[in-house]
Amino acid sequence: MTGKRPRSSDSQDPPPRGKRGRAPSGRRPWRQAVRRDWQLYSLAVLPILFFLVFRYLPMIGNVIAFRRFEPGGSIFGEQWVGLRYVRMFLSDPTFWQVFRNTLWMGLLTLLFCFPVPIVLALLLNEVRRRSLKRFVQSISYLPHFLSIVIVAGITLQMLATDGPINHLLTAFGHDPVRFIQEPGWFRTIYVGSEVWQTAGWGTILYLAALSTIDEELYEAARIDGANRWQQTWHVTLPGIRPTMMTLLILNIGTFMAVGFEKILLLYNALTYAKADVISTYLYRTGVESNSFSYAAAIGLFEAVIGLVLITSANQLSRRTVGTSLW
Numbered sequence: 001m002t003g004k005r006p007r008s009s010d011s012q013d014p015p016p017r018g019k020r021g022r023a024p025s026g027r028r029p030w031r032q033a034v035r036r037d038w039q040l041y042s043l044a045v046l047p048i049l050f051f052l053v054f055r056y057l058p059m060i061g062n063v064i065a066f067r068r069f070e071p072g073g074s075i076f077g078e079q080w081v082g083l084r085y086v087r088m089f090l091s092d093p094t095f096w097q098v099f100r101n102t103l104w105m106g107l108l109t110l111l112f113c114f115p116v117p118i119v120l121a122l123l124l125n126e127v128r129r130r131s132l133k134r135f136v137q138s139i140s141y142l143p144h145f146l147s148i149v150i151v152a153g154i155t156l157q158m159l160a161t162d163g164p165i166n167h168l169l170t171a172f173g174h175d176p177v178r179f180i181q182e183p184g185w186f187r188t189i190y191v192g193s194e195v196w197q198t199a200g201w202g203t204i205l206y207l208a209a210l211s212t213i214d215e216e217l218y219e220a221a222r223i224d225g226a227n228r229w230q231q232t233w234h235v236t237l238p239g240i241r242p243t244m245m246t247l248l249i250l251n252i253g254t255f256m257a258v259g260f261e262k263i264l265l266l267y268n269a270l271t272y273a274k275a276d277v278i279s280t281y282l283y284r285t286g287v288e289s290n291s292f293s294y295a296a297a298i299g300l301f302e303a304v305i306g307l308v309l310i311t312s313a314n315q316l317s318r319r320t321v322g323t324s325l326w
Contacts, residue, residue: 008017013301014315065297071290085297095281095298103278105263108191113223114251116195118244122232124203125210140200152265156180180266183274190266190275194259204242205247212305213239245323256302 032042058264060076065085067077088172089095120140127133143151158165166176213236221231237244260279267275278298286295318324 121206144201209243
């Protein structure tokens with residue numbers, strides 16, 4: 001007797017196939033997601049346009065780093081010159097001076113501006129009087145909402161020869177100090193003003209991270225006999241480590257892009273030896289001297305170094321602590 005063999009009860013039918021032979025993945029198509037939540041996606045339109053217009057489209061202008069650009073001519077340059085401008089700034093002693101200044105300013109800024117918000121957040125986290133905590137937070141946050149012009153103006157007025165600090169020094173029998181005209185004081189002035197302006201805002205991020213730490217971890221540490229310092233070291237710092245590493249990677253990425261606006265407002269011809277950095281050198285070379293191709297080559301070199309730094313920091317963070325941006 002010939003016939004079809006009955007299908008066993010434990011055999012399974014192949015999964016149903018979707019259109020074009022693909023199995024359904026259980027996810028909504030992106031068009032349906034956009035149609036359903038179009039109000040939320042519309043909020044990203046302006047930021048995307050901002051980055052396209054002011055961040056990505058200007059990258060096309062980097063081509064003039066390899067072409068001779070003349071004002072009034074083609075926006076992409078008149079003649080291909082290859083690496084001529086790269087060789088020019090690599091053999092320029094002035095460039096290497098501002099390059100060293102940039103490294104020093106970036107290193108000092110990272111060394112002081114990165115840990116201060118962490119310390120301030122840890123101290124505020126230990127304050128139990130709510131009124132005192134809010135007062136300190138308000139005072140520390142306020143400089144962030146001031147423009148760089150106002151911050152630079154306050155700094156110049158405080159450190160002027162007839163300013164409050166010199167009046168205080170004179171009252172104690174010291175001679176007035178020309179802080180603004182002395183090259184040796186510029187880095188201290190810049191880093192100090194940067195810490196004053198950014199510490200309070202960075203504290204907000206760490207206080208938000210501290211609020212996510214489970215209180216049961218502190219309770220378990222107290223049961224084990226840990227004091228406040230041991231709880232901070234073994235519970236608090238590991239709890240905010242992802243936030244710390246993310247901000248550290250971002251700060252390393254902007255290591256070479258030391259604050260152009262503040263330095264431009266604070267420095268003068270007497271402090272060029274210590275204060276002139278790549279961004280201000282680019283401004284004087286490109287805008288004031290009309291050497292746009294030469295300035296573009298230096299700017300491209302600075303951007304490549306920043307890309308290498310942030311990529312290396314991200315890879316190192318991923319391998320050592322398991323936290324990275326991508």
